[in-house]
Amino acid sequence: MVACKETRAFIIALHKKGFTGKDIAASKIAPKSTIYRITKNFKESGSIVVKKASGRPRMSSKRQDRQLKLFQLRDQGTTSTELAQEWQQAGVSASGRTVRQRLLEDGLVSRRAAKKPLLSRKNIRDRLIFCKRYRDWISEDWGKVIFSDESPFRLFGASGKKLVLRRQGERYHQSCVMPTVKHPETIHVWGCFSAKGVGSLTILPKNKAMSKEWYQHILREQLHPTIQEQFGDEQCLFQHDGAPCHKAKVALGTKHQYFRSMARKLPRPFNPIKNLWLILKRRAYKQKPHIFDKLQALIMQEWAAISQDEAQKLIDSMPWRIAEVLKKKGQHCKY
Incomplete structure (x- = not known):
């Protein structure tokens, strides 16, 4: 004390x-x-002042600390051990732990890298064109848009790292193991939503991916009824991405027949339905389905449980998405 x-x-x-x-x-x-x-x-x-212990002298100077930071910023994927070896060549003999402490003093901490699609020059240009075109749209404008997309759901599909609390000797206990399979069965799902709530959800046959024929069927049998139910005679815009099956002539003909000029291409990262898929997967996987039919039933159940308020919040985020991408000049950002 x-x-x-x-x-x-x-x-x-x-x-x-x-x-x-x-x-x-x-x-x-x-x-x-x-x-x-x-x-x-x-x-x-003879003094009431308690002298502080001198402690171990700091092994690096401020100049050497700045040099370490430059090493790290040159390649931010370099490990602390690798940095310690590089620092040693510059005259500072330090452990990986010391390196981490120095970097922490500068606010540099180790974090898992964000996974984002590779952006080509064309991708960046398309993102900027889209954002500049709709930079003045407000939530009410986006409320007249119906968004659509496809997503895969896999049995044992919660990938990545899983943290468990276990005692010594419980590493391979059933409750502490995350089961994996080499080729998990996959359900491909198509869905749509707007500010009025979720629309139709189509589950393709087992291990069947979207094709131009399926997309034509979905537009006619699922999307059109959803638009009629949510918007009636009110005009709306139908947004999708540039997947090959979406651009097929047979699908384009269907869209022209039913929706005339309402179909517009949306750069993939902007589609708020991506966030809806994350919500749906989190809720479905939380119940740990190990049977194909069970996962299929959970997908339908949890989709129907998504509230209109949740949908509205995603629509309300569109102006912020546009502004953020413009701020980053089309480069990677949160959206």
Whole structure:
């Protein structure tokens, strides 16, 4: 415990009056060890100020610390061990732990890299063109748009790292293992939604991916009824991405027949239905389905449970998505 100046002065005053350390501790002004340390220091130095221990001298100078930071910023994927080896060649013998401490002082911490699609020059240009075109749209404008997309769902599909709390010897206990399969069965799902809530959801046959024929069928049998139900005679815009099956002539003919000029291409990262898929997968996988039919039933159940408020919040985020991408000049950002 570090005692304040007033506490130290009071302890020394009692000490001068003949009180023992035990007597002073009885007043509960400070722990007994702190009282003995303060009185011992007073006897040796005649001062109530407790000198701080000098500690181990810092092994690197400020210039060398700046050099380490430059090493790290040159390649931010470099490990602390690799940085320690590079720093050693520059004259500083330090461990990986010391390297991490130095970088932490500069606010540099180790984090898992964000996964984002590779952006070509064309991708960046398309993103900027789209954002500049719709930069003045507000939530009410986006509320007249119906978004669509496809997504795969896999049995044992919650990929990535899983953290568990376990005791020693429980590494391979059933409750502490994340099961994996080499070729998991996959369900491909198509869905759409708007500010009015979720629309139709189509589950393709087992291990069947979207094709131009399926897309034509979905537009006619699923999307059109959803638009009629949510918008009636009110005009709306239908947004999708540039997947090959979406651009097929047979699908384009269907869209022209039913929706005339309403279909517009949307750069993939902007589609708020991506966030809806994350919500749906989190809720479905949380129940750990291990049977194909069970996963299929959970997908339908959880899709129907998504509220209109959740859909509206995603629509309301569109102006912020546009502004953020413009701010980053089309480069990677949150959206």
